[in-house]
């Protein structure tokens with residue numbers, strides 16, 4: 001039995017075997033060689049990709065099999081292959097040539113006035129991404145777990161978590177990572193215990209080994225003995241039993257001890273965790289992240305998205321659901337969107353800005369949301385808005401979407417409510433103008449707001465101590481947003497991770513925020529704390545503020 005210490009970022013206990021994931025070479029730096037050599041590399045990568053697809057086809061059935069066959073045939077398409085060849089001849093490296101050619105080819109398909117052919121552009125992007133990954137030396141396989149396991153890796157991506165079937169991931173252990181990373185956040189939302197920064201020796205020879213994960217103490221125990229297994233099992237059991245005050249707390253009104261009302265909302269990523277959030281007392285879904293469950297491996301067509309949003313509304317049982325449009329970019333990847341991250345991904349093309357450039361991705365999502373809006377209490381918000389001009393541009397596209405839906409004579413909600421996330425200092429500083437331009441609510445994303453205010457990459461453990469959601473700078477921006485919301489008489493919510501920390505939740509109430517959205521795991525603890533809090537008493541300043 002060997003015990004490895006780590007930092008718990010999502011609580012709970014797990015017992016099971018380890019599955020080690022290897023992401024291959026990260027941050028590939030591409031060196032461009034002569035056209036002949038680059039062409040040879042491309043040809044070899046195509047052969048490997050075709051072999052992989054053929055193998056996958058043999059295991060697949062139904063529609064998936066057809067898609068894989070179609071993708072394999074695409075790799076013989078003369079137009080695509082010639083376009084790659086032309087880019088290579090003009091001095092571009094093979095990986096970038098494939099990226100560029102696939103964008104061009106996909107765009108052409110999207111312009112065809114036939115929705116079936118237009119939808120195939122996703123397959124072009126998907127298959128080309130496979131070739132690019134081969135050229136970059138990255139793995140292409142999705143997780144294929146045959147039994148529930150604990151995932152172990154240097155680092156983990158949200159797409160890893162979503163690529164395994166529901167309930168198949170018992171726990172997560174990584175050597176790197178930060179508490180604010182999206183993988184940590186998704187683990188919290190899905191209630192999967194997770195440890196980061198576990199000593200690196202742990203990864204040596206851990207594959208397939210029995211292990212116990214203690215997400216409260218921050219320990220990973222390899223080859224646990226009987227006593228340890230029994231302890232983890234007992235604690236796991238106790239965790240799944242509700243606390244003694246659970247029912248009473250669930251029924252209690254959301255009011256502080258001195259009578260200040262508040263609303264508790266859930267951060268979710270799909271119908272399953274909406275049900276979990278509702279069971280923990282969520283009054284609404286305050287943030288539904290669409291880029292993970294929906295856009296992990298490909299961008300689904302409008303119809304599929306429409307059904308997904310309608311199922312989210314159904315899972316919420318009449319409670320309002322606020323859906324965020326894709327926040328792809330920085331550390332949130334989607335295999336369905338091929339683009340080259342810039343030199344500084346957090347400041348690069350991301351969120352709404354990516355969507356404004358990629359209307360082929362954005363418009364189908366807006367169509368589906370406008371249509372689903374006619375089926376229930378749905379609201380939409382844009383991530384990473386930096387300025388009023390970006391909001392205006394997005395709303396012009398919403399108007400285009402409405403016009404197109406009218407032409408198609410489809411039922412949709414004309415006056416669907418749109419709001420925006422406040423995650424960029426520029427947005428907080430211009431919150432008043434955003435409201436004046438028609439923004440109907442604000443949702444403060446303190447994860448990104450802290451990242452950009454403190455100039456500390458939320459993914460980089462080296463600057464973790466500078467990443468301070470409780471800093472005075474972030475507070476001032478929250479306060480400005482609250483003031484602007486009050487003036488415009490529109491709701492304001494905090495949906496970053498800090499809202500799920502009891503003392504920070506109280507702090508936001510003191511700043512005038514009365515809506516807090518968090519992972520379902522946090523709802524009861526926050527409610528317990530807030531219902532006992534008296535806002536007339538002086539506040540203990542949040543964690544270490546000087």
Ligand code: PEP
Nearest residue numbers: 423445446447448495496
């Ligand atoms: C945030 O930035 O606080 C937020 C809720 O968005 P995400 O963590 O998904 O970037």
Ligand code: MG
Nearest residue numbers: 423445447448
């Ligand atoms: Mg964010």
